[in-house]
Structure formats: structure tokens, C-alpha cells
Amino acid sequence: MARRRGPTLADIAQATGLSVATVSQALTGKEGARIAPATVERVKEAATELGYVADATARSLRTGRTRTIGFVSDQVTVTRFAAAMVRGLLDAAEQREHAVMIAEVDSQPERMERAFDAMRAHRIDGLAVGLMADREVQVPPRQGREPRVIINGLADQCHAVLPDEQPAGRAAVEHLLGRGHRRIALIGRHPVPPAPEVSATIGARMEGIDAAMREAGLEFAAEHRGGLWEPELGREGAARVLEAAPDLTAILAANDRVAFGVYQELQARGLRIPEDASVMSFDDEELASMMRPALTTMRLPYREMGEVGASLLLDALASGADLSAGRTKIPLELVDRASVRTL
Amino acid sequence: MARRRGPTLADIAQATGLSVATVSQALTGKEGARIAPATVERVKEAATELGYVADATARSLRTGRTRTIGFVSDQVTVTRFAAAMVRGLLDAAEQREHAVMIAEVDSQPERMERAFDAMRAHRIDGLAVGLMADREVQVPPRQGREPRVIINGLADQCHAVLPDEQPAGRAAVEHLLGRGHRRIALIGRHPVPPAPEVSATIGARMEGIDAAMREAGLEFAAEHRGGLWEPELGREGAARVLEAAPDLTAILAANDRVAFGVYQELQARGLRIPEDASVMSFDDEELASMMRPALTTMRLPYREMGEVGASLLLDALASGADLSAGRTKIPLELVDRASVRTL
DNA sequence: ATGAAAGCGCTAACAG
DNA sequence: CTGTTAGCGCTTTCAT
Numbered sequence: 001m002a003r004r005r006g007p008t009l010a011d012i013a014q015a016t017g018l019s020v021a022t023v024s025q026a027l028t029g030k031e032g033a034r035i036a037p038a039t040v041e042r043v044k045e046a047a048t049e050l051g052y053v054a055d056a057t058a059r060s061l062r063t064g065r066t067r068t069i070g071f072v073s074d075q076v077t078v079t080r081f082a083a084a085m086v087r088g089l090l091d092a093a094e095q096r097e098h099a100v101m102i103a104e105v106d107s108q109p110e111r112m113e114r115a116f117d118a119m120r121a122h123r124i125d126g127l128a129v130g131l132m133a134d135r136e137v138q139v140p141p142r143q144g145r146e147p148r149v150i151i152n153g154l155a156d157q158c159h160a161v162l163p164d165e166q167p168a169g170r171a172a173v174e175h176l177l178g179r180g181h182r183r184i185a186l187i188g189r190h191p192v193p194p195a196p197e198v199s200a201t202i203g204a205r206m207e208g209i210d211a212a213m214r215e216a217g218l219e220f221a222a223e224h225r226g227g228l229w230e231p232e233l234g235r236e237g238a239a240r241v242l243e244a245a246p247d248l249t250a251i252l253a254a255n256d257r258v259a260f261g262v263y264q265e266l267q268a269r270g271l272r273i274p275e276d277a278s279v280m281s282f283d284d285e286e287l288a289s290m291m292r293p294a295l296t297t298m299r300l301p302y303r304e305m306g307e308v309g310a311s312l313l314l315d316a317l318a319s320g321a322d323l324s325a326g327r328t329k330i331p332l333e334l335v336d337r338a339s340v341r342t343l
Numbered sequence: 344m345a346r347r348r349g350p351t352l353a354d355i356a357q358a359t360g361l362s363v364a365t366v367s368q369a370l371t372g373k374e375g376a377r378i379a380p381a382t383v384e385r386v387k388e389a390a391t392e393l394g395y396v397a398d399a400t401a402r403s404l405r406t407g408r409t410r411t412i413g414f415v416s417d418q419v420t421v422t423r424f425a426a427a428m429v430r431g432l433l434d435a436a437e438q439r440e441h442a443v444m445i446a447e448v449d450s451q452p453e454r455m456e457r458a459f460d461a462m463r464a465h466r467i468d469g470l471a472v473g474l475m476a477d478r479e480v481q482v483p484p485r486q487g488r489e490p491r492v493i494i495n496g497l498a499d500q501c502h503a504v505l506p507d508e509q510p511a512g513r514a515a516v517e518h519l520l521g522r523g524h525r526r527i528a529l530i531g532r533h534p535v536p537p538a539p540e541v542s543a544t545i546g547a548r549m550e551g552i553d554a555a556m557r558e559a560g561l562e563f564a565a566e567h568r569g570g571l572w573e574p575e576l577g578r579e580g581a582a583r584v585l586e587a588a589p590d591l592t593a594i595l596a597a598n599d600r601v602a603f604g605v606y607q608e609l610q611a612r613g614l615r616i617p618e619d620a621s622v623m624s625f626d627d628e629e630l631a632s633m634m635r636p637a638l639t640t641m642r643l644p645y646r647e648m649g650e651v652g653a654s655l656l657l658d659a660l661a662s663g664a665d666l667s668a669g670r671t672k673i674p675l676e677l678v679d680r681a682s683v684r685t686l
Numbered sequence: 687a688t689g690a691a692a693g694c695g696c697t698a699a700c701a702g
Numbered sequence: 703c704t705g706t707t708a709g710c711g712c713t714t715t716c717a718t
Contacts, residue, residue: 005407005487005694005695006463006486006487008694008695008696009695009696010695018704018705019704019705019706020695020696020697020705021696021697021698021704021705021706021707022703022704022705024461024695024697024698025697025703025704026697028696028697034703034704035703036703036704039704040369052485052696053460053463053464054696055404055464055466055695055696056464056465056466057403057404057409057465057466057694057695057696057698058401058404058694058695058696058710059694059695059696059697060400060696060710061398061400061401061404061694061695061709061710061711061712062695062696062697062698062709062710063696063697063710064348066400068444068465079426080423080426080629082426083422083423083425083426086429086445087447088452090445090446090447094446094447094457094461099444099446099461099465100444100446101411101442101443101444101445102444102445103433103437103442103443104430104431104434104437116609117396118437118442120349120396121396121397121398121399122400122411122442123398123399123400143349143394144348144349165544188714190430192496218704230633231633231635235635249412250689257633260633264635267610286423287633288700290573290574290600290603290630292574292578292607332716347711348711351710352711352713353710353711359687361689362688362689362690363689363711363712363713364688364689364690364691364713364714365687365688365689367712367713367714368687368688368713368714371712371713377687377688378687378688379687379688382688397711397712398710398711400710400711400712401710401711401713402711402712402713403694403712404693404695404696404710404711404712405692405693405694405696405711405713405714406711406712406713406714407694450694512706549697640716661712679711687718688717688718689716689717689718690715690716690717690718691714691715691716691717692708692713692714692715692716693712693713693714694711694712694713695710696709696710697708697709697710698707698708698709699706699707699708700705700706700707700708701704701705701706701707702703702705702706
């Protein structure tokens, strides 16, 4: 059964006439080490000659570290953002010579349990949990002492990496204000504030939005509420707010998909963007750059969150420090395209 | 340094008063095995009691198999499809109790080399290479005897899993024909047929399209060529074909993004879809369902390709058979939505 | 039906 | 500067 194995330290030892221990030292020992430079040279030559690649399983068994981090995510598929998060994670991990093992879970807690067990079995050094909606979730209790982060979510015993929504909400409104808009409509406020198991940070986005409006002494010219942020909400919302406030100059949408629906409705009515109404939103998914005019939006930093999450893990691993159960917030940046007009 | 380790077989042996060998057998032995059922029971209890999870690194070192497959992909980020492919892969792998390790490469061959070395170091049992454009690529030569597949691409020594483009091209045209369309425009044929390093299968799609037209005794009412399949091409193309063939009834676009551009141009001209012109395309990215009217398109089976790729690997692993360097083609299916009118 | 012993490939003490 | 030895946690003969 046993697969044909590759060359081992013993092979190199044989080839060079040295001992395995020496070969090991030569290959992995620190720079100012105790092995003669000439020997090191000879060993390295033999190694590349033979196509030697150290067996990570053996090394891990011996050292107790796998140089592998785990990533378990809910619904990798459903989302347009998972790829960016994974990318950030991989960049950070590869740069520090760690491998990444992934698993996916859905809402079934049992599947989550299995994924965590698999990670535990493979003795990963650290674990990142990635969520596609910034919810609060339950994760299986930590058994070893591997550091954990949760990206775009909240969980016990996990340091959280989150989008910094409050300033983003504020920035969006301020952008509109800065361009001279005063009669603004809002589409997509949740009918009732979402529970933390549904969304942990959307409340903050709305707070920022409201604070900026309040400080400017303004109220929304019209509002259409709704929690399902898809184009349909934008179409319906646009129709409603236009009816309620025909003189509005800008529409702030909950996210790009809603904004897309707003575009559809406005264009169906023969209204021009941004001449007749400006539109702005949140997310910056790929769609935003394809819309016409291209959509001005606050970019959700998925890639950065992945990168920061992995870095946090790797730093904790390197320093041996405990990854405190704090929070790290990543700012959203304004992507200023063509859907907001200066009045 | 060594991390605090979890419970081992020895701990269970101690707790039950049995030997490690017996415990190992009890936990992993085949059903009709040689261990007394009562003993098995006792061991399992102790194991869950202690929270035992077998150390995969130790097991791998011993057995020579890691029960892990690797996935290296180019540009996980860039693409809207990577997530689906990964999802398919994970589903197949998890179902058969294998873990998945991922790495990403870009165009630099050196990074590819590094990724493959990392996979080799971790002694993965099989390797899937995923591409985002169905190109032909060079991969580092195989060193061990691990099976390899390439998904959505072509490479030496790799079994290829590809979308079956020829019948898909045919099916698209036939759908239009079946709905009574005769004056059809095509947007997005490459100005010159793409080299295999650029696209290995797009040629086949065009062949299918042309064959179906030919068999119906038809020629395209107008054509606009272009290789960069983004909305801009659709906008420009729509303008051109409308000019060249004002009486066209349908437009076949190279992909959904191009179709999106076509929508934009038609709607800007006050034309209605599908009343004034039907539109159909290829891919079925998420965008297609958000467009209005929802877009009829041929779905590229990324998820299935991931799943099939992993299954091929896992089957080869289980049977010990060599994964022949053949090809497996996965059909595209018609997603019939609302953008094609019956004449 | 169970146990003793060997060994997968590597690193880390400790000698020399 | 290099070699010897032990052992990480597991599976696998081979005995009993």
C-alpha cells in the first residue's frame, strides 16, 4: 500500500558520506551554525541533485508544529467575497511559509464540528474562521492552545477582524454632503435592527449614517426599509422614494445589489444617473465597476481582512503570545466613480 | 517550544488498561475484526471521554498517505468562478474524508514551482490544478506518483476536466432557432482564433455555434468581433450590429458580461428586451440572474468540474489505478430565463 | 483476542 | 564540527 516515497535525509547522508543529523543541520540549521560552510554546500548540492523535499509530516510529528493554518468558512460558494478573503489569507501565509488547509461548513452545527475535528486531526497551528455575513456564531470550544481568529464575524475565544462600519456609514453620507446633496433618500435600513446572530456590524453602519445626517442637521427625504439586499429591493425602493420625495437628488443604497436595482428602476423611468439622481452604496463588488455609470461605493475590505487575520495568527504563533480575544477593525475606503454628481 | 499536545493512543491505553496496538485496532480496525466488541466499545468510550482525535501527521508518516489533496489555482481572486470550483472540490473531498490544502499561483513560473514544492513537502496524495481560463499550461514534472488533474485547462501528465463547449455552442444557437429566430447577430468571436495557451476550448464553442447555423442554412445577420469579453465589447458590439442589421431579432453574446453591455446599449436606445431584441449568452455568472429581464444563458459548470476533478483523484487513489492522461468533458446546461422571446 | 516491538523521516540533546 | 541516540504518535507484523 505504502506509496513510493521520495528521497530522505538518509539518502543524502549516504550520498555525502555524512550522518543524517549533520545533513539535517546543514539543511535547516541557523546561519551562524556549527556545520562547516563547505559541508553545507556539499549537502545542499546533493539535496537538489536528488530532488529532496523535506517530509512535512515527519517534521511535524517531531517538532509539534505543522506550519499550516486552517481556514473554515461558511458558504464559500454563495459569496462573491470568499475568494478575496482566501486570497488575502494565502498571501500572508505563503509569505511566511505556511500552508493553508480549508474546509467549508454550512449552517448545520454538526458539519462545523466535523470541520473543526478535521483541522484538529491535522494539527494545524492556527485557525481562521471566515464568515460571509458578519454574524455572531458559536464555534466548538478550543481544545489545544492554537490561536484563533474570526474574520468578518464574532465568536467566543476568537480575536475578531471586522470591517469598520461606523466610519464608513459616516463617510458615505459625508461624500454626498460634500457634493452638495441635501435631499437624500435611504434604501435598505432593516425594518428592525438585526440581531447579532444575523449581523454584528450593520447596526454600526447605520449609526454612522444617522450620525452624519444628524450632525448636518438633516433628515432623509425618504426611506424605504428592507433586509434582503438584492436588486428587487432597489427597484421597489427607488419607486417608493421617488414617489415620496420627487425632488430628491441622491439615493444611498444599502449595498451594490440594491444600487443595481435602483439603476434599473431609474433607467426604466427614463431618469439619468447622476444627472437626475445620484446613487451611492456599499461593498464594491465587481458589479459596481460594470454598471453604467460606474458606481461610487464604499469598498468592503475582504482581501485585507483575510490578510490581517492570517497575519495576526502568524504573529501570535511566532511570538508565542496569546492572541487576545480583542477586535481589529479594517476601514472601508471610498471608491469614487461616476454615479454621484456635484451639485 | 513543542506545543502542548492532545491525548494520544497511549493515554487511552492507560485509561483502559489495554495496549496501544489494541486500542489502535479497536479505533480503526475493519468491522469484522479481531477485537472483542465489548473492548471496542470500551475503547471508544474512553476516546470520546478524553476528546481523542488521531494525529494525522503521525498516521501519515506511518502509512505514507496523508488523506489530503492539494489544489493549486491561478488567480483565485480574479475570478467569479473559483469559489464554485473550490466548493465542488471540497464537497467531494469531505465526503470521502480527505482534507484539502490550497495554494495560489500567478503567471510567474517561479511561484508555481514554490506551490508545487509546498504540496510535495506536505506529501499530498493527489493534486488538482485549477485554471480560470481554460488554457494550456506548463506544470512542473511529476516526481512522486501522485495522480493529477487539471480543471478547466490542459497540461502534460494531467487528466483534464473541461467544459464541453462544442455542444454548448450548438445548443445556444438551437435554442434561438427553436424560438423562431432567423436573423441573429453574434458578438465576441475572437478576431483570430486564440492560441491554446490562451484558450483551449473557446474554439470548440465557436465551432458548435457555426455548425448549428450552417446546418440551419443560416448565416449571422451581423457580427462584431472582439476577444476582451467585458461589458464595453457588448455596448460597442450592440451598436454596430444594430447598425449593420436593423432587422435582427436576437443577439448571441460571447458571455454574460458582454450580454450585460448589450443590455446597457439596447436600453440606452430605448429598445426592449426581449420584445425588440432577444439576448442570450454563456457563463451564468451571478450577474445573469440579476439582470432585468433575467438573462438566458448556458451555464459553465464550475462546481461540477471541481467535484469531478476531486472524484477522479480520489477514485484513482482508492483503486491504485493510474489516472490516464485523458479528458473528461462536462456539459453546459441551458438556463432558460427571460431574455429570449418566442417569435 | 490481545500485546510486544519495530519503524515511518525527522530533529534535538548530548557526546566526542 | 560531526556522529550517536532517542523518540514524536501511529500502524503493522508477529507472537502469545
